Amino acid sequence: SQKIEQNSEALNIQEGKTATLTCNYTNYSPAYLQWYRQDPGRGPVFLLLIRENEKEKRKERLKVTFDTTLKQSLFHITASQPADSATYLCALDPRTTDSWGKLQFGAGTQVVVTP
Amino acid sequence: DTGVSQNPRHKITKRGQNVTFRCDPISEHNRLYWYRQTLGQGPEFLTYFQNEAQLEKSRLLSDRFSAERPKGSFSTLEIQRTEQGDSAMYLCASSMDRGNSPLHFGNGTRLTVT
Numbered sequence: 001s002q003k004i005e006q007n008s009e010a011l012n013i014q015e016g017k018t019a020t021l022t023c024n025y026t027n028y029s030p031a032y033l034q035w036y037r038q039d040p041g042r043g044p045v046f047l048l049l050i051r052e053n054e055k056e057k058r059k060e061r062l063k064v065t066f067d068t069t070l071k072q073s074l075f076h077i078t079a080s081q082p083a084d085s086a087t088y089l090c091a092l093d094p095r096t097t098d099s100w101g102k103l104q105f106g107a108g109t110q111v112v113v114t115p
Numbered sequence: 116d117t118g119v120s121q122n123p124r125h126k127i128t129k130r131g132q133n134v135t136f137r138c139d140p141i142s143e144h145n146r147l148y149w150y151r152q153t154l155g156q157g158p159e160f161l162t163y164f165q166n167e168a169q170l171e172k173s174r175l176l177s178d179r180f181s182a183e184r185p186k187g188s189f190s191t192l193e194i195q196r197t198e199q200g201d202s203a204m205y206l207c208a209s210s211m212d213r214g215n216s217p218l219h220f221g222n223g224t225r226l227t228v229t
Contacts, residue, residue: 004157031215032215034217036218041222041225042222042223043119043206043208043220043221043222043223044158044206044218044220045220046217046218046219049215049217051215089157089158091157093215102148102160102163102171103160103218104160105150105157105158105159106157107155107156107157108156108157
């Protein structure tokens with residue numbers, strides 16, 4: 001069966017350090033992978049998309065890598081700030097016929113950045 | 116562009132009652148999705164529309180659930196004969212009609228069935 005696994009334990013990190021989150025998947029051949037941020041009581045907000053032929057993508061303090069051989073994506077927040085505290089979700093497109101955009105999500109990893 | 120709007124934000128209902136939620140997507144988006152999210156889990160896909168056509172429904176969606184998007188604009192999700200297991204956050208999202216378009220989510224409707 002298809003699975004998307006993210007660290008279930010919260011990641012507690014000190015302000016200024018780099019937070020690294022993992023997303024592992026099985027039985028998918030995604031064309032791309034997306035990362036979202038979700039704050040309590042709010043809907044997810046899109047952060048970054050990386051395609052299967054891209055190794056790395058950056059946006060400001062965020063960096064995403066995508067290894068289709070390992071079936072893994074890493075999400076990095078550099079110089080973390082308390083405002084980065086949230087749950088981060090990875091999402092895959094299962095790439096079946098007519099399923100473009102039907103993303104499937106991992107359970108998310110909560111990040112807590114302390115001053 | 117005011118983003119995706121969902122109403123109501125919260126709904127408390129008694130078991131066996133019917134409920135209806137509304138989603139207003141971003142106006143130029145022709146794709147609309149419904150997801151359900153429970154505590155500690157990621158959003159689970161329920162169904163999606165391209166314009167007014169409902170293209171896919173998840174096996175999670177029992178016969179008590181029905182969704183419509185009558186004119187390709189707003190959408191409604193109705194749950195009939197609610198059960199306690201239906202308690203969750205119901206999220207709506209919209210996107211452009213491109214394979215890798217990101218989803219723009221609303222802030223959801225939190226349903227509590229007592």
